[in-house]
Amino acid sequence: LGRDLLVRILYGSRVSLTIGVVASLIVLLIGSFYGSIAGYRGGKTDAIMMRIVDIIYSVPEILVVLLLQVVLSEPLKDWFSKSTSAFAKNMSTLGAGLISIFITFGILYWVSMARIIRGQVLMLKQQEYVTAAKAIGANSSHIIRKHLLPNCVGQLIVTTCLQIPSAIFLESFLSFLGLGVSAPLASLGSLASDGLKGIYSYTYRLVIPAVVLSVMILALNLFGDGLRDALDPRLKK
Numbered sequence: 545l546g547r548d549l550l551v552r553i554l555y556g557s558r559v560s561l562t563i564g565v566v567a568s569l570i571v572l573l574i575g576s577f578y579g580s581i582a583g584y585r586g587g588k589t590d591a592i593m594m595r596i597v598d599i600i601y602s603v604p605e606i607l608v609v610l611l612l613q614v615v616l617s618e619p620l621k622d623w624f625s626k627s628t629s630a631f632a633k634n635m636s637t638l639g640a641g642l643i644s645i646f647i648t649f650g651i652l653y654w655v656s657m658a659r660i661i662r663g664q665v666l667m668l669k670q671q672e673y674v675t676a677a678k679a680i681g682a683n684s685s686h687i688i689r690k691h692l693l694p695n696c697v698g699q700l701i702v703t704t705c706l707q708i709p710s711a712i713f714l715e716s717f718l719s720f721l722g723l724g725v726s727a728p729l730a731s732l733g734s735l736a737s738d739g740l741k742g743i744y745s746y747t748y749r750l751v752i753p754a755v756v757l758s759v760m761i762l763a764l765n766l767f768g769d770g771l772r773d774a775l776d777p778r779l780k781k
Contacts, residue, residue, distance in 0.1 A: 556735045556753065557760065559725060559729055560712050560716065560731045560733070560757070561760070563642065564707075565708060568707040568711055570646065570650050570654070571654045571657050572657065572700065575657025576657060576693060580661055580692060580693060581593070581688075582594060583664070583692075584665050597658055600651075601655055603652060605653070608648050609723070613641060616644055623635075641718065641723055641724045642724065642729075645711075645718065649711065653707070656703070657700075657703050673691060701768060702768045705764055705765070705767060705771065717733060718733065719732075719734040719737065720733040735753040736757075
């Protein structure tokens with residue numbers, strides 16, 4: 545077709561990375577907020593909030609993505625066609641598939657982050673500096689923002705960086721099936737799907753996107769470990 549495979553790989557990598565980072569930031573914001581409140585409040589509040597997390601854990605993610613695509617497809621298309629705002633035009637470029645992926649991460653994928661942060665806060669809230677902050681009249685919001693979450697930064701960074709490859713995997717899987725990124729956008733998953741059609745004649749069209757995806761995920765995992773060692777205040781001398 546006269547297409548430049550290198551350019552499409554670079555463009556697809558950019559799209560996949562953007563999706564992974566945005567989805568992970570959604571998970572970070574919701575999970576850290578929810579988990580810190582549950583861990584700090586404790587008691588009945590913690591029990592109720594964690595039961596909600598258990599219920600969300602039982603929901604199959606792929607099924608939710610598919611249901612959201614079915615439910616949101618027509619309303620989003622109507623909104624894209626009727627709205628004249630710049631925001632609607634940008635969303636129309638992404639397509640209903642990507643929007644449903646972001647919504648799924650906002651609904652389901654934050655629960656692991658919430659559990660990790662809850663466990664860290666349950667441990668840290670017994671420390672002396674938290675007791676001292678309470679003694680001088682600091683409110684719960686200040687204690688969570690200034691004392692508890694900064695000391696969870698290692699877990700936050702590692703979990704967020706591990707969530708990025710998870711989001712990229714989900715997007716690539718759906719794009720490979722034709723349910724994620726829609727034309728004219730291209731991602732590593734959609735490129736692999738295109739390469740599968742000519743796997744016997746042009747094997748490299750499938751191998752190259754798969755290798756780039758593997759290297760990207762390995763790099764993100766190593767990057768997360770490095771940031772944990774550099775930014776965790778408990779590891780500083």
